[in-house]
Amino acid sequence: MTETQLILSRRQALKGASAFALTLVSAGLLAPGAHADAAAVDAAIKKLVKGTPTEGKIKMDLPQIAENGNTVPVTFEVESPMSADDYVKTVHLFAEGNPTPSVASFYFTPQSGMARATTRMRMAGTQNVVVVAEMSNGKVYMAKQQVKVTIGGCGG
Amino acid sequence: MANIKPRVRIPKSAKKGDVVEIKTLIEHKMETGQRKDKEGNKIPRKIINRFECRFDGNLVFASDWHPAVSANPYLAFHYRAEKSGEFEFKWIEDGGAEFTKKGKITVS
Numbered sequence: 001m002t003e004t005q006l007i008l009s010r011r012q013a014l015k016g017a018s019a020f021a022l023t024l025v026s027a028g029l030l031a032p033g034a035h036a037d038a039a040a041v042d043a044a045i046k047k048l049v050k051g052t053p054t055e056g057k058i059k060m061d062l063p064q065i066a067e068n069g070n071t072v073p074v075t076f077e078v079e080s081p082m083s084a085d086d087y088v089k090t091v092h093l094f095a096e097g098n099p100t101p102s103v104a105s106f107y108f109t110p111q112s113g114m115a116r117a118t119t120r121m122r123m124a125g126t127q128n129v130v131v132v133a134e135m136s137n138g139k140v141y142m143a144k145q146q147v148k149v150t151i152g153g154c155g156g
Numbered sequence: 157m158a159n160i161k162p163r164v165r166i167p168k169s170a171k172k173g174d175v176v177e178i179k180t181l182i183e184h185k186m187e188t189g190q191r192k193d194k195e196g197n198k199i200p201r202k203i204i205n206r207f208e209c210r211f212d213g214n215l216v217f218a219s220d221w222h223p224a225v226s227a228n229p230y231l232a233f234h235y236r237a238e239k240s241g242e243f244e245f246k247w248i249e250d251g252g253a254e255f256t257k258k259g260k261i262t263v264s
Binding site: 113 | 175176188190211214215216217218219220221222223224225226227229230231232233234235236238
């Protein structure tokens with residue numbers, strides 16, 4: 001190994017080390033615990049839903065800013081006639097920045113009349129909320145909205 | 157379990173074909189399994205993980221819940237009223253305990 005190569009590799013090693021330190025810092029900032037991210041949500045969607053989601057058909061009603069992450073109201077509505085042969089089967093709710101991406105799943109029937117539901121969810125911090133809807137004909141739709149959270153709702 | 161009380165609001169009556177809103181709430185801590193007690197031990201997860209709504213015995217709506225659902229879980233959903241009958245609402249807790257509530261609707 002020549003001297004320049006040695007210096008280079010030392011530099012790289014140093015660079016690597018500082019990158020690692022940075023990762024630790026940002027991980028520390030994200031504490032407590034590990035959090036899901038967009039990729040984890042995508043993986044969770046793939047696990048639950050067949051087919052690739054396209055945008056549209058879903059209306060979400062969420063606050064833009066939530067003061068208390070312990071209880072953030074969420075409403076969604078999926079456009080559908082809700083007839084015996086064309087209805088919304090399942091709606092999944094995900095959070096990109098929570099310890100686990102799944103929040104809840106809702107199972108509708110034609111008898112529901114309307115694919116709309118309201119609940120309240122916990123949010124660890126500012127993050128995107130994702131709604132994925134599976135229709136009876138196999139089509140999949142999704143929608144996403146960011147919520148700014150002032151105080152996280154993850155225990156502690 | 158004495159402090160777990162389910163509450164439901166359904167309209168007493170509806171016209172045939174009306175889509176009515178049903179509001180439900182159950183008092184429950186929804187312990188996430190993420191929190192620690194004063195000694196630093198993890199408090200075990202205990203949440204309601206499923207809600208079911210039946211009308212005259214048929215399942216018409218259900219929902220699976222994860223720890224991200226808030227304490228005292230509130231849920232509002234809809235139902236197309238076709239005939240008079242009785243709703244049965246059921247909440248299932250981790251470990252299998254069930255809490256139920258019933259309510260009638262008159263459809264004219």
